[in-house]
Amino acid sequence: MMFIRDFCKNGNIVKDLNKTFVALIPKCSNPESIKDFRPIRLVGSMYKILAKVLANRYMVVMNSVIGDYQIALVNDRKILDSFVIAKEIIHLGRNDRA
Known part of the structure; x- marks a missing residue:
């Protein structure tokens, strides 16, 4: 080689x-x-x-x-996790307004 x-x-x-x-x-x-x-x-x-x-x-x-706030290109961090977190934040925001 x-x-x-x-x-x-x-x-x-x-x-x-x-x-x-x-x-x-x-x-x-x-x-x-x-x-x-x-x-x-x-x-x-x-x-x-x-x-x-x-x-x-x-x-x-x-x-x-790569910082802790970045998701991609790091072992044990999946880019789909960021979508789940975003969905949970939106859900919490909607419930707080109600």
């Missing part, structure tokens, strides 16, 4: 590492126009490995960088 060491040391990324291939998957049995295809992107596995390594390294410092 020389490319990971090079990236961590110098910040250089090999251009071919981030190549993406587009494959067209037919939506129906007899596709006749471009609208009958669904494009998907195929990313190389080396890029996925690098992304996973970086994500794991960033997770170590994410809790100290």
